[in-house]
Amino acid sequence: MENILEVSNLNVSFKTHNGKIKAIRGVDFELHKGETFAIVGESGSGKSVTAKVIMGILSKNGNIDKGKVIYKGNDLTKLNKKELVKIRGKEISMIFQDPMTSLNPTLTIGYQILECLIEHQNFKKREAKLKVLELLELVGIDQPQKRYKQYPHQLSGGMRQRVVIAISLACNPKILIADEPTTALDVTIQSQIIELIKDLQIKIDLSIIFITHDLGIVANVADRIAVMYAGKIVEYGTTDEIFYDPKHPYTWGLLASVPDMDDRGQELYSINGTPPNLLYPPKGDAFAVRNEFALNIDLEEQPPFFKISDTHFAATWLLHDEAPKTEKPSSLQKRIQVMKGEEYNGKK
Amino acid sequence: MEKNDVILDVKNLKKHFKLGRKGVLKAVDKVSFKVYRGETFGLVGESGSGKTTVGRSIIRLYNPTDGEIIFENFKISGKMTHESENYLHTKMQMIFQDPMASLNPRKNVMDIIAQGLDIHKLYNTKKERAEKVYSMLEIVGLCKEHAHRYPHEFSGGQRQRIGIARALIMEPTFIIADEAISALDVSIQAQIVNLMKKIQKERNLTYIFIAHDLSMVKFISDRIGVMHAGRIVEMGNAEDIYLHPIHPYTKSLLSAIPHPNPIYEKIRKRTNYDKTGIDYDLGKWLEIEKDHFVLGTEDLLKKWA
Numbered sequence: 206m207e208n209i210l211e212v213s214n215l216n217v218s219f220k221t222h223n224g225k226i227k228a229i230r231g232v233d234f235e236l237h238k239g240e241t242f243a244i245v246g247e248s249g250s251g252k253s254v255t256a257k258v259i260m261g262i263l264s265k266n267g268n269i270d271k272g273k274v275i276y277k278g279n280d281l282t283k284l285n286k287k288e289l290v291k292i293r294g295k296e297i298s299m300i301f302q303d304p305m306t307s308l309n310p311t312l313t314i315g316y317q318i319l320e321c322l323i324e325h326q327n328f329k330k331r332e333a334k335l336k337v338l339e340l341l342e343l344v345g346i347d348q349p350q351k352r353y354k355q356y357p358h359q360l361s362g363g364m365r366q367r368v369v370i371a372i373s374l375a376c377n378p379k380i381l382i383a384d385e386p387t388t389a390l391d392v393t394i395q396s397q398i399i400e401l402i403k404d405l406q407i408k409i410d411l412s413i414i415f416i417t418h419d420l421g422i423v424a425n426v427a428d429r430i431a432v433m434y435a436g437k438i439v440e441y442g443t444t445d446e447i448f449y450d451p452k453h454p455y456t457w458g459l460l461a462s463v464p465d466m467d468d469r470g471q472e473l474y475s476i477n478g479t480p481p482n483l484l485y486p487p488k489g490d491a492f493a494v495r496n497e498f499a500l501n502i503d504l505e506e507q508p509p510f511f512k513i514s515d516t517h518f519a520a521t522w523l524l525h526d527e528a529p530k531t532e533k534p535s536s537l538q539k540r541i542q543v544m545k546g547e548e549y550n551g552k553k
Numbered sequence: 554m555e556k557n558d559v560i561l562d563v564k565n566l567k568k569h570f571k572l573g574r575k576g577v578l579k580a581v582d583k584v585s586f587k588v589y590r591g592e593t594f595g596l597v598g599e600s601g602s603g604k605t606t607v608g609r610s611i612i613r614l615y616n617p618t619d620g621e622i623i624f625e626n627f628k629i630s631g632k633m634t635h636e637s638e639n640y641l642h643t644k645m646q647m648i649f650q651d652p653m654a655s656l657n658p659r660k661n662v663m664d665i666i667a668q669g670l671d672i673h674k675l676y677n678t679k680k681e682r683a684e685k686v687y688s689m690l691e692i693v694g695l696c697k698e699h700a701h702r703y704p705h706e707f708s709g710g711q712r713q714r715i716g717i718a719r720a721l722i723m724e725p726t727f728i729i730a731d732e733a734i735s736a737l738d739v740s741i742q743a744q745i746v747n748l749m750k751k752i753q754k755e756r757n758l759t760y761i762f763i764a765h766d767l768s769m770v771k772f773i774s775d776r777i778g779v780m781h782a783g784r785i786v787e788m789g790n791a792e793d794i795y796l797h798p799i800h801p802y803t804k805s806l807l808s809a810i811p812h813p814n815p816i817y818e819k820i821r822k823r824t825n826y827d828k829t830g831i832d833y834d835l836g837k838w839l840e841i842e843k844d845h846f847v848l849g850t851e852d853l854l855k856k857w858a
Contacts, residue, residue, distance in 0.1 A: 247738040248709075362600075391599040391765065396809040396823050418739060421768075421811030425818040444815045462743035463813050464772030472750070473772065475743035479708050544814040 209412050210236040210259070210297075210380060215272035217254055217263070226483045228254045230436040232272075236380065241406065241413040243423045243444075245459070246433030249480055252416045255433075256382045258282065259414070260299050261289045276380075295325050298373040302385040304365035308357040314368045315353035318375055325376045340371040343408075345401055363394035367401065374405065382414045387422065399426060420463055424448060429516070432456050435481050435491035442517030449541055451533065452511075452519035454496045461537040474536055490522070498523060498531050559623075560727060560759050561588040561611070566620035566630075568603075568610050580606040582783040582833075584620075590726075593753070593760040595774030595791070597767055597806070603783040604763045608729045611761070612647050624727070643673060646720035650732035652712030656704040662715055663700040666690070669723045689718045694748060710741035714748070721752065731763045746773055767810050771795050776844070779803045784833045789845035799847045799857055802826050 217229040229251045236242050244252045257263050259274055261281060274281040281292065301307045309317060315337055322333040334353075341349035344367040357365055366386060373381060383402065387395040403426060406413060415426055423430060424444065431441040432455065440453040451457055461474035478495040481487055487494070493503035502522050511524035523531050532538070568581040581603040588594045596604040610617045613629065622630040624645065627637040646669075649655035656665055666686045669675075676682040687697045693714040704712055713733065720728055730749070734742045746769065753760060764770050770777060771791050778788040779802065787800040798804045805826035812818060836848040847854065 247740060392767065392809040393599060393805060393826070396811065399811075400823070419811065420739070420813035421818075424813050424815045425811045425821075448813065448815050458740060460813065462740050464743075464746075464768055472747050473743040475747055476740040477744075479710065479741070544816060 206237040206240075208235040209238045209276070211273075211275040212255070212259070213273050213275070215255065215258060215274070216270040217251075217258060217272075218268055218270055219264075220266045220268070221484075224484050227486050228267075228436055228483060229258075230483075230486060232433075232436075232438055234431055234438065234441065236412050236414060237429075238412055239406075239410060240428040241403075241415055241426050243415045243417065243427035243430045244433055245417060245420065245423055245430060247418060247480060249435075249483070250433040251436040252433050253384055256299065256384050256414065256416055259382060260293060260297060262293075262299075294321055294373075294378070295376045296378055297380040297382065298376070298378040299382040299384060300366070300369050300373050300386045303389050304362060304369045305357065307369055308365060310357050313354050313356055314360070318368070318372050321372060321375045336375075337371075340375060341368075343374070343405070344368070344371045345397075346371075361394075362390050363397060366390060366394075366398055370398075370401065370405070374409070377409065378411070380412050380414065382416070384416045385418070386415075388417070388419070395422075402426070420460065432459065435486070436483055437491065437520070439492065439521070440517075440519040442513070442519075446514065446517040449545055450513075450517070451537075452513055452517075452524060453492075453521045454498050454523065455492045456519075457533045457537055458495075461534055461540070474534060490520075500528060558590040559587050560590040560625055561761075562621075562623040563587070563607075563611065564621040564623075566607065566610060566622065567618045568606050568615055569618045579783050581610065581617075584780075584783075584785050585838075586778055586785060586788060588727075588759055588761060590759055591753075591757050592775040593762050593773055595770040595777040596761060596763045596780060597765065597770050597777060598780035599765065599806075602780040604780045605731055606783075607780070608647070608731050608761060608763050612645055612729055613641065614647075639673070643669070643723045644725050645727045645729070646723055646725040648713075648716050648720050648728060648730045648733040651736050652709060652716050653704065655716060656712060658704050661701050661703050662686075662690075665704070665715065666700075666719045666722055669719065673723075675723075685722060686718075689722045692721065692752070693718045694744075708741075709737050710744060713737060713741075713745055717745075717748065717752070721756075724756075725758070727759045727761075729761045729763070732765070733762075734769060735764060735766060742769065749773070767806065779806065782833065784848060786833070786848045787846065789841075793842070793845045797845075799841055799845075799854070800849065801831075801857060 213233050215229050215232040219226045219228055232255055246252045258269060269282050318337045318340060319333050322328045322336055328336060338349045341352060346352050346364060346367055387398050390398060399422060405411065417423060427444045429443050430447045431438045434455050440456050447456065451460060458476040462476065464473055476495050481491050489505050490503040490508055493499040500522050508520045508522045510518040510520050512518055522528055564585050566581055566584045570578040570580055572578050584607060596607060598604045609615045611622055617630055620630060624641060627640050629637055629641045663686050666689060667682050670682055670685065676685065686700055690696060690699055695711065695714055734745050737745060752758060762770060762773055774791050777791050777794045778785045781802045787794065787803045794803065798807055805824045808824045831853060833848060835850060838846050839849060839854060840846055
């Protein structure tokens with residue numbers, strides 16, 4: 206499959222009063238053309254920072270220590286501001302979590318979409334307006350003529366996110382980065398927005414990086430998944446591989462801590478403790494202290510990626526030849542069997 | 554949980570907000586339900602459905618427009634006696650969504666947790682006050698040393714533990730948790746839910762658990778009320794609501810939840826809720842099966858079945 210974007214050995218740190226926070230510590234992945242690549246992880250795991258590096262919108266105290274982001278033969282981390290502007294929005298665009306904060310409250314939504322058409326694509330004003338109406342219709346906003354003149358506060362949260370999507374698609378980008386695009390929305394609106402994104406992907410041939418912490422959404426949208434923890438990818442594979450054959454203990458914990466109807470009344474599986482402080486990243490595996498399956502070597506040395514299949518890799522010493530055989534927690538095993546076995550028919 | 558032991562009885566609760574000169578927003582309208590001692594009652598619905606307003610009206614953060622609320626034989630709606638006010642303020646506590654916004658950043662944890670004790674003068678010596686706070690910290694999985702720190706020094710999960718400790722120190726019998734875990738990460742959510750369940754068992758607490766995350770609600774709740782547009786449209790045991798929803802709104806809400814299962818996600822069909830022809834004012838409480846109620850009319854019910 207053709208790679209449209211490659212991120213290799215990315216290291217990012219932030220300067221703070223207390224010292225350097227190593228937010229990303231060696232991230233590699235590639236985005237295939239036309240796929241949806243999901244990055245899951247908890248807050249602080251570095252998933253949003255990764256997205257910001259790709260977009261070139263890292264905050265001022267952030268620094269790319271090492272690594273490359275290759276798009277069409279160019280390393281995006283080396284480009285200057287002028288060159289970046291050409292790519293940002295036009296080739297790669299991004300939608301954010303809260304649609305209210307990413308829209309300007311003092312401008313009509315029509316103007317906000319118009320703006321980037323005129324800026325990037327040299328549209329004449331009249332043509333641009335027609336294109337805006339077309340875009341509004343594309344993202345499923347009814348009465349585009351009326352909405353064109355309205356301000357963000359006059360729209361509901363779901364509608365606003367549709368407008369944000371319209372803006373991000375205005376310049377026909379090749380890559381869309383969606384950073385928790387539905388977290389601030391209600392479930393019913395959330396599923397509408399996700400359907401819209403999936404729909405658009407087919408219509409205009411987008412490659413999508415989808416960042417979220419919601420495993421339900423991931424199961425719905427993703428072709429491939431990367432699980433991030435403490436600034437590193439700990440496991441990646443196809444959606445089926447991650448959900449039905451996870452290998453990293455952190456992935457086990459994440460999957461098992463989502464409640465299921467069947468375990469009502471029981472204690473929910475939970476990962477003990479909290480993520481490490483990335484001011485002082487641990488020497489060994491960052492997950493070791495929270496990991497009930499940790500080996501001695503986990504505290505000493507960071508695990509490399511072990512290959513499970515051509516598409517499935519996990520960074521845990523448990524996969525080493527000399528490691529004791531470890532099985533995933535029984536509750537998770539049971540759940541996976543149930544998930545694979547019955548299609549939830551009549552169970553819902 | 555004993556079915557006969559009603560701890561909270563909400564009858565015909567209304568909370569209307571005035572909008573400008575003429576407009577009235579019926580945030581909560583004609584809501585009635587009972588909560589039994591020791592159970593967890595879940596309230597779900599979209600934002601704006603009125604679930605938070607119900608919670609806040611019960612604990613009197615809002616004055617209800619109309620309706621009657623009985624809490625352990627005390628009438629806590631309308632004008633309250635000094636005695637019932639005191640009782641309400643100690644025995645019913647609330648845990649809020651955003652632990653950062655609900656903790657005073659200028660107070661240390663000791664003072665935050667002990668505030669209820671200070672107001673109701675529930676200790677004799679300074680030492681007794683400290684002891685109470687220390688023991689409470691341990692119950693929620695923090696330690697003594699944390700008492701002299703400030704909220705910003707804690708992670709989100711730890712802050713929510715402080716919020717729980719603050720509620721528990723009054724030795725309440727009833728806790729309203731309003732989106733108490735929504736702001737937390739998945740793995741931390743599981744910790745807090747387990748903690749809440751453990752404390753519930755140990756102290757025979759009753760919870761109202763308000764949330765929009767339906768998968769957590771179904772996990773933690775014994776009974777669930779589904780709210781839409783200020784009304785409870787369906788109420789019943791968690792299993793019944795999830796396995797045999799009747800009301801089309803409940804159905805559409807359930808069909809919208811993404812499941813962490815790729816096979817299921819490929820076949821999941823979302824249904825839209827069409828409110829045409831459904832007038833909540835004409836609806837009556839119909840008991841479909843034991844303890845499973847739907848707001849509707851006989852005609853509509855035939856259509857939904």
